[in-house]
Amino acid sequence: MAAPSKPTRIGLAGLAVMGQNLALNIAEKGFPISVYNRTTSKVDETVERAKKEGDLPLYGFHDPESFVQSIQKPRVIIMLVKAGAPVDQTIKTLSAYMEKGDCIIDGGNEWYENTERREKAMAELGLLYLGMGVSGGEEGARHGPSLMPGGSFEAYKYIEDILLKVAAQVPDSGPCVTFVGKGGSGNFVKMVHNGIEYGDMQLIAEAYDVLKSVGKLSNEELQNVFSEWNKGELLSFLIEITADIFGIKDDKGDGYLVDKVLDKTGMKGTGKWTVQQAADLSVAAPTIASSLDARFLSGLKEERVEAAKVFKAGGFGEILTDQVVDKKKLIDDVRQALYASKICSYAQGMNLIRAKSIEKGWDLKLGELARIWKGGCIIRAVFLDRIKKAYDRNPDLANLLVDPEFAKEIIERQSAWRRVVCLAINSGISTPGMSSSLAYFDTYRRERLPANLVQAQRDYFGAHTYERVDTEGSFHTEWFKIARELKN
Numbered sequence: 482m483a484a485p486s487k488p489t490r491i492g493l494a495g496l497a498v499m500g501q502n503l504a505l506n507i508a509e510k511g512f513p514i515s516v517y518n519r520t521t522s523k524v525d526e527t528v529e530r531a532k533k534e535g536d537l538p539l540y541g542f543h544d545p546e547s548f549v550q551s552i553q554k555p556r557v558i559i560m561l562v563k564a565g566a567p568v569d570q571t572i573k574t575l576s577a578y579m580e581k582g583d584c585i586i587d588g589g590n591e592w593y594e595n596t597e598r599r600e601k602a603m604a605e606l607g608l609l610y611l612g613m614g615v616s617g618g619e620e621g622a623r624h625g626p627s628l629m630p631g632g633s634f635e636a637y638k639y640i641e642d643i644l645l646k647v648a649a650q651v652p653d654s655g656p657c658v659t660f661v662g663k664g665g666s667g668n669f670v671k672m673v674h675n676g677i678e679y680g681d682m683q684l685i686a687e688a689y690d691v692l693k694s695v696g697k698l699s700n701e702e703l704q705n706v707f708s709e710w711n712k713g714e715l716l717s718f719l720i721e722i723t724a725d726i727f728g729i730k731d732d733k734g735d736g737y738l739v740d741k742v743l744d745k746t747g748m749k750g751t752g753k754w755t756v757q758q759a760a761d762l763s764v765a766a767p768t769i770a771s772s773l774d775a776r777f778l779s780g781l782k783e784e785r786v787e788a789a790k791v792f793k794a795g796g797f798g799e800i801l802t803d804q805v806v807d808k809k810k811l812i813d814d815v816r817q818a819l820y821a822s823k824i825c826s827y828a829q830g831m832n833l834i835r836a837k838s839i840e841k842g843w844d845l846k847l848g849e850l851a852r853i854w855k856g857g858c859i860i861r862a863v864f865l866d867r868i869k870k871a872y873d874r875n876p877d878l879a880n881l882l883v884d885p886e887f888a889k890e891i892i893e894r895q896s897a898w899r900r901v902v903c904l905a906i907n908s909g910i911s912t913p914g915m916s917s918s919l920a921y922f923d924t925y926r927r928e929r930l931p932a933n934l935v936q937a938q939r940d941y942f943g944a945h946t947y948e949r950v951d952t953e954g955s956f957h958t959e960w961f962k963i964a965r966e967l968k969n
Contacts, residue, residue, distance in 0.1 A: 485538075485876040488551060488553035488554075489512075489513040490512040490553060490643070490676050491507060491514050491515075491559065492514065492515040492551070492557070492559070493519065493559045493560075493561065494516070494517045494518065494561075494562070495518060496527050497525060497620045498560075498622075499615070499619060500516075500588075502613065502622035502623035503588065504527060504531075505531060506626075507643060508531060508538050508539040509534070511538075513537075513539075514539050515542060516540070516548075517541075519801075524542065528541040531834045533582065542859060548919065549579055554826040555582040555584060555639060556580070556583040556584065557583070557636075557640050560572070561588045561589060561615075562589060564592065565591075566589055566712055572599065581608070584609040585608060585611075586613050586640070587713060590614070590671065593664070593668040594665060595665075596610070596632065596668050600612075600665075609635055609636035611630050611667065612636060613629060613631070613667050614668060614671020614674065614690075615628040616629070616630075616671060616854075621649065621858065622625070624649075625647070625649035626647075626648060626649060626657070627657040627674075628657065628658040629661050629667045629668075631665060631670070633841075644658045646858060648853075649861075651856040654855055654867040657852075657854070657856045659846075659852070660924075661845065662838070662843040664841060666841070666843045668836070668901035671751075672758070673758075674830075674858065674860060676830060678719075678764070679755070679769055679773060680768040680771075681717075682719060683768075683771065684772075684819055684822050687911075687912040687915050688815050688916050690905075691815055691839070691904065691905055691912065692706065694799075694908065695800070695806060695905070695908050696808055697808075699751070704727035709859060710816055710819075713816075715864075715921050716862065717863065718858075718859060719794075719860070719863070741947055746777055746779045748773075752772065752776070755833070765832075767920065768826040768829055768921065770900055770917070771913035774913065785941060791796040800909060804908070813897070814897040814901050817897035817898060818901035818902070819890050819915075820890070821894040821895065821898045821919075822898070822915045824887055825918035825922055826914075830852075846872075847872045848868075848871075848873050851865045855869075862925070868881065871884035882922060882925055894920075898919055902916050940957060940960065941958075941960040941961065
């Protein structure tokens with residue numbers, strides 16, 4: 482295997498598809514790179530690809546020592562291995578040959594506290610550490626991902642020149658990378674990005690269900706609708722790929738492939754972490770939570786098949802009412818409901834990031850995060866530009882819903898949103914994402930909620946006290962005693 486004539490600029494360890502593609506992207510941008518993988522066949526495969534894809538300056542190594550030694554000092558090595566124990570193992574293997582001032586970057590979907598633990602452990606060895614969220618899937622990694630590095634600012638400065646070229650480039654707002662903040666903030670932001678992605682995908686699935694099950698749209702019509710939507714306010718990667726999916730025929734039989742895919746959604750854990758963090762920080766994130774619940778329920782395929790039999794026998798079909806709907810009107814209503822729900826999902830994600838930033842003292846810039854999500858990543862959308870502008874107008878914005886522009890858009894769309902949710906409920910189609918987004922909006926916009934009754938109950942059975950609307954202080958009432966006297 483050809484060795485580099487002089488030390489390479491950077492190293493990358495972990496050559497599954499994401500690692501290979503990111504390494505090739507870096508090499509293509511003119512930075513000579515060394516690569517290593519525990520299973521050496523992957524190294525050879527990557528070297529072969531580099532030759533094929535333009536004789537790129539990529540050099541493969543079969544052993545960790547020669548890999549580390551081949552990189553210019555201070556050395557920078559990106560790891561793209563499975564989160565958890567494999568990361569610790571890779572760090573152990575590589576750090577044995579690294580020197581003070583060298584730097585390790587974890588580009589996987591890692592739990593943010595693991596990154597903070599590793600950053601401390603590395604500092605004791607005199608090594609720098611970054612946890613970097615990478616979004617965009619295989620294509621993004623190869624041609625320009627969204628990058629979310631957090632941890633040592635000094636380490637970020639070592640490779641800023643590389644990241645600025647490797648990241649997705651958006652004409653009006655620059656490369657989709659920024660130094661996110663200290664500690665595990667890069668991983669945390671990527672985790673919430675994935676939570677928002679769960680919400681987005683669920684909302685799109687619900688739009689599909691209503692249009693197909695109630696509107697009776699064919700796959701061809703659905704492809705046209707989503708292609709059309711992708712020219713307006715919903716312009717985004719997820720809408721674009723959804724339109725593509727509806728156009729792909731089954732290569733193993735008749736009809737369309739989407740209809741042959743089992744209705745059971747997998748998951749890796751970042752959505753679950755997002756919901757757990759929201760609960761820990763007392764931040765309402767119902768759209769993201771409902772998307773997670775929907776995945777759990779989709780996993781119960783066998784139970785759902787049996788349940789359908791039970792309810793069919795009782796006269797309950799898949800769709801409750803076979804009503805005739807105005808297709809054109811329905812398509813327009815669903816578009817508006819999808820957009821309004823999406824605003825709620827992003828509002829929840831941004832609020833979660835802000836709450837964590839305050840708790841940890843990270844000083845995260847929400848507008849800047851919206852900017853780096855505009856290209857390369859899975860949730861990239863034209864709508865993120867509006868979010869960036871909302872935070873530019875007011876960095877202390879309490880909630881995206883009350884930004885004047887977004888508030889106006891929600892007001893204009895709320896009738897259509899309610900019509901879609903009511904139609905779905907009456908048809909027996911679950912739209913947990915759209916429904917919980919609407920409930921979030923309706924709860925947030927109301928000055929007074931029935932929470933007074935819940936607090937009265939808490940004081941009744943647990944003497945938890947309550948505050949009053951008309952005077953300061955904490956109060957406790959002997960509800961039980963008074964109620965008993967009134968009954969006598």
